[in-house]
Amino acid sequence: MAVVVLCSAGHSPGVSTTALGLALTWPNEALLVDADRTPTQSVLAGYLRGERSGHHGLGGLLQAWRERRPFDEVIGAEAIDLPQLVARDEPVRFLPGFPHPGVVGLFGGAWPDLMAALAAREGDVLIDAGRLGVDGLPLPLAQNADLVLVVTRTSLVSLAALRLYLPALTDSTGSERLALGLIGSSMPYGRAEVQQQFGVTIAADLAFEPEAAAVLSDGAPPPRRFAGSGYVRGLTLAGRSIAGRLQAARDLIGARR
Numbered sequence: 176m177a178v179v180v181l182c183s184a185g186h187s188p189g190v191s192t193t194a195l196g197l198a199l200t201w202p203n204e205a206l207l208v209d210a211d212r213t214p215t216q217s218v219l220a221g222y223l224r225g226e227r228s229g230h231h232g233l234g235g236l237l238q239a240w241r242e243r244r245p246f247d248e249v250i251g252a253e254a255i256d257l258p259q260l261v262a263r264d265e266p267v268r269f270l271p272g273f274p275h276p277g278v279v280g281l282f283g284g285a286w287p288d289l290m291a292a293l294a295a296r297e298g299d300v301l302i303d304a305g306r307l308g309v310d311g312l313p314l315p316l317a318q319n320a321d322l323v324l325v326v327t328r329t330s331l332v333s334l335a336a337l338r339l340y341l342p343a344l345t346d347s348t349g350s351e352r353l354a355l356g357l358i359g360s361s362m363p364y365g366r367a368e369v370q371q372q373f374g375v376t377i378a379a380d381l382a383f384e385p386e387a388a389a390v391l392s393d394g395a396p397p398p399r400r401f402a403g404s405g406y407v408r409g410l411t412l413a414g415r416s417i418a419g420r421l422q423a424a425r426d427l428i429g430a431r432r
């Protein structure tokens with residue numbers, strides 16, 4: 176199915192929380208992959224409250240790659256089920272990230288195999304790639320994702336960082352597979368202003384609600400009726416919009432063949 180990579184240019188816009196929220200409310204079967212090259216284990220320590228251990232995540236995949244074992248089998252063994260945020264028929268799966276910073280530099284040759292295995296899976300895959308940094312996205316992620324979603328706040332400092340990193344990302348990804356995800360539209364710049372300034376499609380427009388987001392980012396106790404809150408509804412609508420965009424692109428490709 177589809178592979179969506181989420182990343183950010185800087186200033187902590189909430190890309191990991193957004194990736195987790197989208198995965199938990201995604202309209203199709205979903206796998207969330209922590210591929211942040213500045214490891215923080217935010218999902219394990221935050222949403223899961225440190226209650227899950229024994230899975231090596233991308234560290235386990237690196238060992239499998241060295242042993243030339245197929246990734247499709249290892250991903251299933253290393254992934255864990257996430258507690259549901261909204262009622263759904265199938266669990267959202269989560270592949271933990273790098274166990275420590277020293278593993279990141281060793282993974283360079285394994286990215287192509289990982290992307291090939293993820294693209295071949297049933298269901299959709301959301302990859303949290305974290306902050307772009309000076310090296311940008313690993314090319315296999317940039318070139319093979321169905322969509323690269325750059326998450327950003329709408330403050331001047333956030334948009335200034337976006338302007339620095341967006342050109343190189345556009346070159347490696349292609350403008351047709353690149354989109355923005357806004358957190359806190361009109362704080363102070365609105366959706367129309369951002370789109371006009373950068374010329375990039377805005378595929379998600381989420382409210383800035385730090386208390387609600389803390390349920391995902393920090394494992395904070397959810398308030399009453401959280402699953403039906405405006406914050407969760409916003410994530411659900413954004414996920415449906417992105418999934419619909421991807422399906423339309425697949426339909427268009429099929430019609431051209």
